Amino acid sequence: MxxxxxxxxxxxQENLINEVVKTLENGGLIIYPSDTVYALGCxxxxxxxxxxxxQIKKIRLDKAQFSIMCNDLSHLSAFTKPINTAVFRLLKNHVPGPFTFILEANKNLPLAYKGNKTIGxxxxxxxxxxxxxxxxxxxxxxxSIKDDDEVIEYxxxxxxxxEKYDHLVDIVIDSGYGDNLASTIVDVTSGEPEIIREGKGVL
Structure with a gap:
């Protein structure tokens, strides 16, 4: 449970955040709030x-396109190819915020992402x-946590x-009601922003 x-x-509370971190370090799964919808993470x-x-998302890991959740842009160079000044300025002006930016991946991606040419x-x-x-x-x-309801997506x-994820994850962070609009997905792999999915973020 x-x-x-x-x-x-x-x-x-720092002690609770530390508990979440320890769970992640031990291979646990968490559900956590964000500036958009609640999300599943590990x-x-x-x-x-x-x-x-x-498995929870009912997809093969090698077909999965899980985003990488960062706390700032310092992780960019670890996982992505160099970006031009215009793209960097775009990212700098819109993060933190309700966006997922698709970038070209480099060869240093974690094992589960190996073979991915892009990363969110x-x-x-x-x-x-x-x-x-x-x-x-x-x-x-x-x-993101999707809903089975056809009307309410999240x-x-x-x-x-x-109720739904009780036996599937180790921790659920209850931070009150979440949003029901996902992040805006912006592909910047060409050097120019292209909106793939309209969401909460406005460029």
Missing amino acids: AKILKIYPENP DINNIKAMEKLA IRVPDHPIPQLIVEKLGHPIAST TTDPELIV
Whole structure:
């Protein structure tokens, strides 16, 4: 059964953030809030955790396109090819924020991402995931929680999230109601921004 931790953005308790980080380090899966919808996450360097994440999403890991959740742009050079000044300025002006930027991947991607030519980078404007990544020391893999409902695409109520994912994840962070608009996905691999999915973010 998942452990429910009530952590609010106004005053995130350090001991609870540390518990989340320890769970990630041990290969656990978490559900956490962001500046858009609630998301599923795990340590990008833990292949077993990544496989579990793919199983939950009912896809093969080698076909998965999980975003990398960062706390700032410092991780860019670790995972992506060099970008031009215009793209860097675009990113700098829009992160942290409700965007996923698709960039060309380099050869240093974690094992679970090997073979991917591109990578989605997220820097959410939300203290909880930022603190988690900061304390973990590297990004986490991330994917939005989708709803089976045809009308409501994303589950916003933490209690309903717990009901659905109770036996699938280790921790659910209850941070109150989430948003029901996902991030805007922007492909910048050509050097020019191309919006792939309209979401909460406006360029």
